[in-house]
Amino acid sequence: EVALAGRAYDIVIGRGLLASLGERVAALRPGARAAIVTDETVAEYHLRAAETSLNEAGITTSRVLVAAGEASKSYPVFERVCEELIAARIERNDLVVALGGGVIGDLSGFVASAVRRGLDFVQVPTTLLAQVDSSVGGKTGINSRLGKNLIGAFHQPILVVADTALLDTLPVRIMRAGYAEVAKYGLIGDADFFAWLENNWRDVFAGGPAREHAIAVSCRMKAQIVARDERETGDRALLNLGHTFGHALEAAAGFSDRLYHGEAISIGMALAFAFSARRGLCSQADSERVVRHLSAVGLPTRISDIPGEKPGAEWLLDLIAQDKKVRRGRLTFILAHGIGQSFIAPDVDVADVREFLTDQLR
Ligand code: NAD
Ligand code: ZN
DSSP states (O other): OOTTTTTTBEEEEEETGGHHHHHHHHHHHOOOEEEEEEEEHEEEEEEEEHHHHHHHHTEEEEEEEOSSSSGGGGHHHHHHHHHHHHHTTTTTEEEEEESSHHHHHHHHHHHHHHGGGGEEEEEEESSHHHIITTTOOOOOEEEEEEEEEEEEEOOSEEEEEGGGGGGGGGEEEEEHHHHHHHHHHHHOOOOOHHHHHHHHHHHHHHHHHHHHHHHHHHHHHHHHHHOOTTTSSSGGGGGTTTTTHHHHHHHHTTSSTTTTTHHHHHHHHHHHHHHHHHTHHHHOOHHHHHHHHHHHHTOOOOOGSSSSSOHHHHHHHHHHHHHHHHHHHHEEEEEEEEOOOOEEEEEEEEHHHHHHHHHOOO
16 A cells, blocks of 8 residues: 555555456446556557456546657657547546556656546556556656656556566566666665565566565555655655666666666666765675676676766766756765665765766776
8 A cells, every 4th residue: 555645545466467457446436437548569468458357347448559668758749648538538537547667657647647637547567667666656757858757747546556467578678677676675775675586586587476575565665655755855765776877877878778777777776885885884795795686687787788888977977967956066865884774865975976987987
């Protein structure tokens, strides 16, 4: 449960749950109609099953398809999806169902926040990243020409249905990228979970109960943090572990297939731990352990792992400054005292980051 006063909602997690989507939605909003927003790739694999479940529970559906990929988090696609919902006569007490990865969840959640001043929406995440991260917490939005996720709204779903079997059709590289966010929860606040992942990650990839466990632990931590700090005025920032370096790396790679978000976060977490170790905040052994696990899974951990042109230190610092507020040469970073002991460091000297990055790139 995500315990938000007056707007609490459930995250249900399990293999084969898509078949129960219809009855779950009908129980919450009897008589509603649903517009399913999805991308063309997900539609091929899973749209029919979602529609069947909803229709059998007496919920009339319409579909809105967008192209797969980050480019769909844009003004033109936002406009088209809004217009299609209105044309399909989706009204105040109807619903939007987001069937897809983080792109579909962010886009359709934002559409749902805006059309008729706010429609209810249900998240049916189909990537590992979406099941452990983006479908929970209510951050929705699209990209501005000047940067990622700059246009958006907090709009919480009324239900999240995470069917772990949907991940069976994911390409392994996308699965791995999502796994970086799973490892993140261990690194933020649960050393036992991180140790469990070191021993069980293969089973998470294979499916079965280990996958459900990893997703449930991740969602529980995210739900707790969101319930404490929905609007990110405090603790929620911990979820940005690895994201200051990661966003800069993603931007340097042009938000392209050269470097997926989760891959950038993997490098970013390795850098955050290396930076923490260098400042004597955590042990070198913990920093090496992070790199060892992420590499074992097949994730990149060094800037030199990025294919093609490598960004230099000054370029990365410029990108960090665009992403984060820098006040008098200082910025907020998520650092760590060890595995499972991340903290918000509000006063990191940009000069130290410059020296660290220059060293990393040597
Ligand atoms: P995505 O939605 O683009 O999905 C990745 C690819 O996998 C797409 O090509 C998609 O068509 C395909 N796909 C999805 N499900 C599939 C399935 N079951 N089988 C086969 N292929 C499938 O990307 P993502 O990694 O899920 O999400 C990334 C987005 O999430 C970014 O835009 C990021 O900004 C956003 N995000 C949002 C939050 C949040 O809190 N709102 C948090 C983290 C990330
Ligand atoms: Zn992330």
